[in-house]
Amino acid sequence: VGIVGVGNNTSALVQGVYRYSQPEGINIATERQEGILFPKLCNYEIKDITFSVAFDVDSRKIGRDLGTAIYSEPNKYPRIFEEDLKTGTIVQPAPALDGVPEFLEDIVEVDQVSKPSSEELDSYFDFCVEKIHLSKTDVLVNFLPSGSHKATQFFARAAAKGHAAFINCIPSPVVNSPEILELFEKENLPLLGDDLESQFGSSLIHRTLLQTLETRGLEIMRSYQVNLGGNADFKNLQFRSDAKQQSKKKAISTISSTPDRINIVPSGGFLPVLGDNKIGYLMIEGRGWLGMPVNIDLKLSVQDSSNAAGVVIDLIRIAKGAIDQGLSGYVSLSYYFKNPLDRKLDTDEAIEVIRSFNSDTSA
Amino acid sequence: VGIVGVGNNTSALVQGVYRYSQPEGINIATERQEGILFPKLCNYEIKDITFSVAFDVDSRKIGRDLGTAIYSEPNKYPRIFEEDLKTGTIVQPAPALDGVPEFLEDIVEVDQVSKPSSEELDSYFDFCVEKIHLSKTDVLVNFLPSGSHKATQFFARAAAKGHAAFINCIPSPVVNSPEILELFEKENLPLLGDDLESQFGSSLIHRTLLQTLETRGLEIMRSYQVNLGGNADFKNLQFRSDAKQQSKKKAISTISSTPDRINIVPSGGFLPVLGDNKIGYLMIEGRGWLGMPVNIDLKLSVQDSSNAAGVVIDLIRIAKGAIDQGLSGYVSLSYYFKNPLDRKLDTDEAIEVIRSFNSDTSA
Amino acid sequence: VGIVGVGNNTSALVQGVYRYSQPEGINIATERQEGILFPKLCNYEIKDITFSVAFDVDSRKIGRDLGTAIYSEPNKYPRIFEEDLKTGTIVQPAPALDGVPEFLEDIVEVDQVSKPSSEELDSYFDFCVEKIHLSKTDVLVNFLPSGSHKATQFFARAAAKGHAAFINCIPSPVVNSPEILELFEKENLPLLGDDLESQFGSSLIHRTLLQTLETRGLEIMRSYQVNLGGNADFKNLQFRSDAKQQSKKKAISTISSTPDRINIVPSGGFLPVLGDNKIGYLMIEGRGWLGMPVNIDLKLSVQDSSNAAGVVIDLIRIAKGAIDQGLSGYVSLSYYFKNPLDRKLDTDEAIEVIRSFNSDTSA
C-alpha cells in the first residue's frame, strides 16, 4: 500500500499495522478488540500489509524513513513504539499543488522541491507514477488535508497510470469526478471514495440518533453538530470547510426528512490544547406524543486519527481483494464514505456487502 | 380499553386519544408526527379507541369521571385541555394489595374501600371481573406503579375471567408467569408484556449506542445509565428498583458482550423540581484502534408519561387485532417490552412484525 | 439615551424598558427579579429612560419608528408585545463605514443613503452630531456589530461633539484609543468601555470556575470555551473574531496563571437553528492532591441579547449619573467590560463601586 500525505492518519495506520502484525498484536486483533472487525478480510491479514511508497510536501518528512516521518512535526498522534519504526520506505516529495493557506504557514514547512513550476509539473507526474509503479504498489491511499483538490486529482491520475487502486479519504471529488472514474474503469482498477466516514465519529452517532427518533415516529425540530479539534487538519478545516460541510450534510440528509432543521459545523474551532483529540457536540430537539419535547445533548471524544485507520485497514484489503477479483471502476462501499456514488447503506446491509467480498475472494 | 392505575401514563393516553380523535388531531397523526407511527393499525384508528373501565386506589380519583381523575393529585402530566374531559367512565376502586410503602404515604391517599380484608378479596375480584365484562372491555392495560406484584396478578386474572386481553406495562411477571400465560391460552385471549419499553427512553438510546460501538468493532470498557425524575413513579422506583433494574439490565445485556461493565440505575433520585420530566444520563467509555479511548456523555430529557402513551396506543390496537384474528396466549412483540418471553428484535424486524399484523387484519 | 445599531440588543433593551416601566413591570423589577439588580440607580428608575435617537444602515429599519424597527429582519429577539411599540423616535441612517462583509450580504440590506462617498462623509458627520445634539441625548450606546472599527470611532466622535456620554459595547478601541479618550476628557463627558461583558455569559462562568480551582490550590491543565449562536452577530463574529478573541482572552487571563493552557473560540459556529439563543461549551481539566484529575464539562444556554440589556440598563444610568456629578473621561467600571483600561475587579468590589455611584448621586 502507498500513502499520500504522512500526517496523523498515516501515523495511526503505520503504527497499528506494525502493532497488530506482532504476535501479541495478532491475538488482540483476533479476539475482535480495538476496532478491528475483520482479522482476516478478502484472504488478507493485517500482517500482509506493507508500505511500498509515501509522498508528502513537508521538508521534515521528505527523505526520511516513513517510520521516522510519522513522528515528525506537526504530527500529534501518540507514539506507541519507543523507537522509530523501520519500514524501508523513504518519503518522496509531493507537489504542493493547492498552495499552503496562510493560516497553516506556521505549521507546515513546504520543501523547495514541492514547489515545481508549471513546466516541471509533467515530469513531476511521471516521477510519481514511476515511484508507484516500481514499488509495485497495489493500493494508493489519499490522506491529504481537506481542500487539496488539485493534488488529489493529481495522485488519483498517477495511481491510475501506475496501476494502483485508489482510496480517496477526503471530500475532493474523485469517484464523483466522471473523468477520473472513467480513467479507472479504462485501466481496469478499483476506485473507492469519496470522504472517509470515521469508524466512530460525530456523523455516525448523529445519524444513528436521528434515525432512532424518526423510526420511533418522533418529529425532529432542530439539531446541530459541532466538531472541535487541535491537529493540523482541524486548523485546515476551519478555513476550507465548504466541501466538508456539504459532504457531512449529505451523510445526514440521507436519513432525515427535515435536513434544513439540522446545522453541521465540521470545525467549530482549532483548539491546540486538544492535540489529536477530537470533540463533537450534538444537540437534538424532537417532539413526540401530544407535542411533548424530547432533548438530547451529547459529547463525543475520540482520537481523531485512530478513527480513520480502523476503517482504512478494511478498505485497503477490500481494494486489493477487488483487484484479485478483477473488479474495476467504482467499488460500492457506500457505508464507509460520506459522499459515495450510490445511496448509503445501513450497518447491516454494509456488513453483508463486506462479507460478500470476503467470501467471493476466499472461494 | 380498560385501565388499571389512573396515573400520569393514563393522563397522557386519555388526553392523546381525545386530541388525536378531533379533526385537526387526525391530521397531525396522519402526517406522521408527534410520535404516532401508525395512524391506522390493524384496521383501527385512534378515534376508534374508547375508555370502558378504569381502576385506582386513590380516594381523589375513585368515583370521578376518568376525564376528571386524570387531572387529580398527585398526577403531574401537563393539562392539554382547559376543561376536564367527559369520558362517561367512572373510576372504580382497586384493592391496594401491595400496600402503600411508607415513602409514598404523603403522596397517595388510599381510599378505605381499597383496603379490603382477606375475606372480602374474593368478592372484590368478582366485582372487578364484572366491571370488565359488563363494560365489554376488549383490552385491559396495566399502568400500576412498579412493584405492584400482587395487584398486577390480580388484574391479569380478572382480565382473563372478564374476557379481555391484557397488556402488562410494568416489570411484575405476567407473560413471565407460566400460570397466568396458561390461563390466557385457555381463555383464548392475547397477553402482552412484560415491562413496557418507552417509545424514546434511556434504555433505547443506551442500547442503540452500545450496539453502534460493538458493530464498529470497538470494545466497551465501562458504561453507566442513571435516570432521574420527579413524579410518583420515580419516588416509588427509588425504593422498589430491584425488578426494574433486572428488567433494564436484561434490555441492555441482549446486545452487549460485557454486561458486567455496564451499571444501570433506574431511579437515581426523586427530584420534585422535575415534575413529570425524566432525565437520563449515559456514559460510555470504549477502546478502539491501538487502544485509543472513545468517550460518550449524553443527557436525555423526555416527558416520562408521553413516552408510554406513544407505545401503548399501538399495543392496544394490536391486542384488539389479535383478538379479531383469534390469536391467544403470548403475542410476540418483544421490541416493545424490556422483558419479553423471546429474544428482543431490532427495529427493522420489529416494524416487519407490526406490518404483518397490519396486513393480516386488513385482509 | 441614543442607540447606534438597531439589532437584537436594542430590541431587548427597548422592549425591556417599556415592560419594566409599566406598573406591573415596576413590581417585577422592584422584587429584584429578571436580572435587574438596581430598580433605582444614581437616582434613576428604568421608567426614566427614553429613547431620543437611533441610527442604523439597514433600509428595512431606516425611517421607521424605533418601536417598529426592532422587529424588522434580520432581528431574531423574541417579540414581547403583540403590537409594535410607539417610541416617537425615527431610525436615522448611519454610514456603513466598515463595509458589509460578503458573508453578511444576504442578511443585511444596506440602504443607498448609508453608502456616502468620502466627500459626503463630513456632512454626514455633522448630520449625526446635530441629531444627537438636538434630541438632547445624554448617553449614546454603541450596539454596532463586532469589527465595525471605523463606524465606532465615527459615532464616538459624534457623541463627543453632540454632548453625549458614550458607552462602547464592542471590542473596537474607544477607551483604549488615547485620542478619543482625550476628546471626552476635553469635552467634559464620561466614556465607558470597551466590549461589554454579558450579565451572565461564558466568560463570567469560565472565569468564576477557573478562579474557584485556583483558589482551592488546584492546577489548571487545559481548558477551552466555545460559543455558538444563530443571530447576525454570530455570523459576523465567525469572520471578524480577532478583536473579540483578544478581548475574551484578556477577560480570562487576568485571573489565570496559565493562560496558554486555555483556548477560547468566540464563535465556533453560526447555527441558524439557534436564533438569538447562545450556547457556550466549557471544559476544564485540573489536577489536585497526588496529581489526581478534576474535570468539568459545562453547557450554558442563554438569550444572547437579554444578556447585554441587563448590563446596559445599569450603565446608562451610571453614565447619566456621572454627567450629573460632572465626571469626565474614563469611568472605571472594569467589571462590566472585557477590555477596560484598569484591572478587572471581582464581583464584590464591583458592587461596591456601583453602590458608591449610587450614594454619591443620591446625596
Added chain:
Amino acid sequence: VGIVGVGNNTSALVQGVYRYSQPEGINIATERQEGILFPKLCNYEIKDITFSVAFDVDSRKIGRDLGTAIYSEPNKYPRIFEEDLKTGTIVQPAPALDGVPEFLEDIVEVDQVSKPSSEELDSYFDFCVEKIHLSKTDVLVNFLPSGSHKATQFFARAAAKGHAAFINCIPSPVVNSPEILELFEKENLPLLGDDLESQFGSSLIHRTLLQTLETRGLEIMRSYQVNLGGNADFKNLQFRSDAKQQSKKKAISTISSTPDRINIVPSGGFLPVLGDNKIGYLMIEGRGWLGMPVNIDLKLSVQDSSNAAGVVIDLIRIAKGAIDQGLSGYVSLSYYFKNPLDRKLDTDEAIEVIRSFNSDTSA
C-alpha cells in the same frame, strides 16, 4: 495525627503525606500545585505530620501496618507507591457500634474483636483512650463512613479523654452536639467539624454558580445536584443519606433565597464501574431580563478521596496550631465544613481566617 477509619480518604492522606515529604514532593508542594494551598501552615510543613494511631473494624486491616492496611480491600484509591509504606503504626480494632448495614455485608469484613458486648464497651473505651494518649496523638481525624453516629461520638469522647483535638469529617453531630462541645471546652482542646466540605466538589461548584446567578440579579427557577460514585462510602450513602442530604442542603441554602427550588441527591447511585471516581451532575435553570431563560448543565468528575485529603492536610495543622495557641472548644473554620456552628464564610473571608492562624502561630 491519629486516624479513625482506614478507608480511601486515609489512603489518600497517608500516601500524600509520604509523597509530599520526599524531597521532590516538597518542591511540588512549594510550587503551589496539586491542591496544596499552604506548604507551611501554623509553622508546620507536611513532613512534620506523622501517623501515631489508627483504628478500623475490618479484619483485613486490623493488626497490620497502616501503610499496608490502606491498600487492603475494599479500598479503591489508586496506589502511588509500588511497595507498601512503613509507618510503624499498627491498625487497632475499633468497635462497630452502628452495626454494619445489610447492603455493606459483602463489602466489609467486621472482625470479631470489633463486636464487643455492651459490658465490654467501657473497657474498650479505656483501651482506645490509652492508645490515643500513649501515642501522644495531638489530633484525631474521624474518617468513619456516613451514618456512624455512635462510633463518632465514641471516638470524640475518647479523643477528649486522651488529650487530642478532634476533626469530624462526617455529618454526625459533634460540634453540633452541645455535650461534646462542652467536653472539649472543659478539656481545653480544639474541636473542628461537622462534615468536611470537599476541596473541590459538587457542593462548592453548585454554591459558586448559584451565587454567581444571584449576584447578577437572575432568578433561580429550579436546580438539582446528583452525585454518583463507586466506592464503599457511596454504597453506604445511598442508604444512609438523610444526614448527608441535610448537611448538603444547608451548605447550599446559606446562599440561595429559594432553597425549595433546589433538589440535592448525595448518592444517586452506587456504580461499581466508577471505583473511587465521583461524578456530579448539576442543572440550574434561571430567568433574566424579560424573563428569558438561562440554563446550565454541568458534569464534574473528581477523585473522591483526594478531595478530602487536600482539606484535611490544612485542618490537621490548624488544629495543632490551635493547641499551640491554647485555643479550646469550637474552632471557627466554617468554610471547610458543610455543617459548622456559625455561618459559612465565602472564599476570601476564609483565606483571611486561615492567614490569621498562620501569623498568630508564627509570631
